[in-house]
Amino acid sequence: MLKGCECIIIFTDSMAVARRSVDLSVHTGQAYSLAVCKALSEWFSGGGDRSLEFIGTLSKLEWGIHHQAHLASRSLPPIPAGRRPATSPDSVHKHITQTALDSWATRYQDNEYRGSQFLVMHKTKGNIIAPMYANGGSWLKLVGEDTRLCTRMCRAILNHAPIGEYYRRFNIQEDYSCTHGAERQTREHIFTRCPDLNTRRRTPKLLNELLGFLQQNPTAFGFCSAPEGIG
Structure with a gap:
């Protein structure tokens, strides 16, 4: 000095x-x-x-x-x-993180681990979107701070949604059919055939397609409003 x-x-x-x-x-x-x-x-x-x-x-x-x-x-x-x-802390942390990500990506390819109802999404170039945690993750970063859109997107991807297919799978005492007469209100029916919605020719494969569908159909994969005079 x-x-x-x-x-x-x-x-x-x-x-x-x-x-x-x-x-x-x-x-x-x-x-x-x-x-x-x-x-x-x-x-x-x-x-x-x-x-x-x-x-x-x-x-x-x-x-x-x-x-x-x-x-x-x-x-x-x-x-x-x-x-x-x-063996520095940063190097060890990086190695542990990369090992966890590699294991996660590998196990994600297993349908039993991922879940049979999970809707696999693809990138614009055709590659399957793999799970990651950085920068908002693989799926959630595209919805920003729109909580309602995020919720409906998760329901659609997981097929854990207030629809007939879900009620039937878990034996929930609700109507399994679509309001327009379809015997089973499935996720595929909502995407491609439901008269109440702006449907697509196929179930979305790209995440942007799914978000576009949800934005055009704000009631899809959402709960019905309570009857008038309730709530």
Whole structure:
């Protein structure tokens, strides 16, 4: 540290790294954080008014001295990750997560695990949509914050919906037929033949097709309204 220095201002294009540099919790690179905090602790103990400030600055702006420092740091050899980088917390976490995702994707191909009533959806290029949890998951991210649409989409995909087919499968004492006379109100009937709805030629295979159908038919896979005077 420079003698007489009372304030340290660091311009950085990565605030996440700046926060990690003074984070004493268990994480990859903790040894470097401990070294930084030790040096800062000694410096802070030298005066009550000393301060440290991080300021985010985008590298693409190529701002003066910050850009020079950026180029200088990029020219330096990389900092070694340690003797056994594969056992760092981040690496172990990444390995465990990937293993779980691989197992999930494999088991999802098994109809018994997925469920015989599950409506398999495809991407626009024809590949089956595989389960994932990141960025909102494989199905839910497309419905945004529309709770009603999300609920009806889940009912349609799982075939757990207030329709005749579901009532019959679980022996629920409700009418199994469609309001227009079809003997069984099945999911396929709702998608392709129900006179009450804007139907399709086939059961949707693409998730966008399913959402389009639900948006055009706001009552599909929803509960009927209570009779007048009730609720």
